[in-house]
Amino acid sequence: MKKYRSPIILWLLFEAIAIWLWQATGNLFFLLNFSYIGTCIGLGGILFAAGWKYAREFTQFCVGTYMLVFLGLICRENIQIEGFWYYLLSGVWGAGTLHYAIAKIFGPLLFGRGWCGYACWTAMILDLLPYKQPKVPRKSWGFIRYIMFGLSLTIVLLLFWLGKTTAYTMFMLFVAGNIFYYAVGITLAILLKDNRAFCKYICPITVFLKPMSYYSLIRIKCDEEKCISCGKCLKVCPMEVKVNKSARMRKNATECILCQKCTKACPTKALSV
Ligand code: SF4
Ligand code: SF4
Numbered sequence: 001m002k003k004y005r006s007p008i009i010l011w012l013l014f015e016a017i018a019i020w021l022w023q024a025t026g027n028l029f030f031l032l033n034f035s036y037i038g039t040c041i042g043l044g045g046i047l048f049a050a051g052w053k054y055a056r057e058f059t060q061f062c063v064g065t066y067m068l069v070f071l072g073l074i075c076r077e078n079i080q081i082e083g084f085w086y087y088l089l090s091g092v093w094g095a096g097t098l099h100y101a102i103a104k105i106f107g108p109l110l111f112g113r114g115w116c117g118y119a120c121w122t123a124m125i126l127d128l129l130p131y132k133q134p135k136v137p138r139k140s141w142g143f144i145r146y147i148m149f150g151l152s153l154t155i156v157l158l159l160f161w162l163g164k165t166t167a168y169t170m171f172m173l174f175v176a177g178n179i180f181y182y183a184v185g186i187t188l189a190i191l192l193k194d195n196r197a198f199c200k201y202i203c204p205i206t207v208f209l210k211p212m213s214y215y216s217l218i219r220i221k222c223d224e225e226k227c228i229s230c231g232k233c234l235k236v237c238p239m240e241v242k243v244n245k246s247a248r249m250r251k252n253a254t255e256c257i258l259c260q261k262c263t264k265a266c267p268t269k270a271l272s273v
């Protein structure tokens with residue numbers, strides 16, 4: 001039972017947030033929303049602990065499709081970065097700000113870039129492509145994320161200036177943004193033979209995710225005394241994290257998406273969460 005303890009605790013944590021937000025706001029949506037997400041994550045964790053190969057993908061699809069299809073397309077909530085700027089600049093505690101606060105700004109202090117490994121609807125499609133491990137050396141293109149970050153804010157500021165921040169405009173921005181992300185993400189993955197190239201160079205959300213996840217409580221640790229330097233963990237890592245070192249400052253440390261491919265590959269059990 002010990003191996004199921006962490007997912008059950010995580011599940012209970014989401015339930016506590018769900019009940020707290022429901023009671024604080026009187027809005028039943030919060031209870032259903034966080035209960036659903038917590039159940040997907042908890043169940044995924046239990047399936048992972050039980051050894052099911054596709055447990056992470058299962059969670060990613062359950063959460064990702066819910067967010068993209070239900071929240072984004074059916075409920076018409078812009079929960080992309082532009083939606084976050086929109087709610088923030090409007091001074092409204094809306095879905096976009098809440099989502100960003102929990103999943104991408106303060107949550108990463110606890111669960112690092114777990115969002116990127118288990119929930120993101122962009123990566124849920126990119127991960128289906130065949131380039132699971134990068135085959136070419138990493139490019140120095142990380143600066144693009146800051147351009148994208150600035151661009152997303154500029155677009156929303158422009159919409160405010162033009163007086164066009166209607167619900168329809170924000171919905172269309174969500175649709176257009178997702179089409180753009182998928183088109184660029186898939187093209188880059190094919191060109192660079194790396195499923196996660198979009199995450200490494202383009203995604204503006206990493207401007208929040210990277211610094212916050214540096215301090216993450218949950219992280220992959222390496223018992224360097226057990227390590228035999230076989231390099232298997234480095235070969236399977238989709239994000240090129242130098243995970244056979246334990247220091248927070250290890251190479252590409254803030255890229256870790258907690259997929260745990262490395263822990264599964266390690267022959268000496270030197271790696272753990
Ligand atoms: S880096 Fe961006 S696109 Fe990639 S998984 Fe994280 S949030 Fe999604
Ligand atoms: S393989 Fe290990 S180090 Fe690499 S992203 Fe996954 S969990 Fe992080």
Ligand code: SF4
Nearest residue numbers: 227228230231233266
């Ligand atoms: S797989 Fe394990 S033993 Fe091999 S290099 Fe990585 S941490 Fe060390």
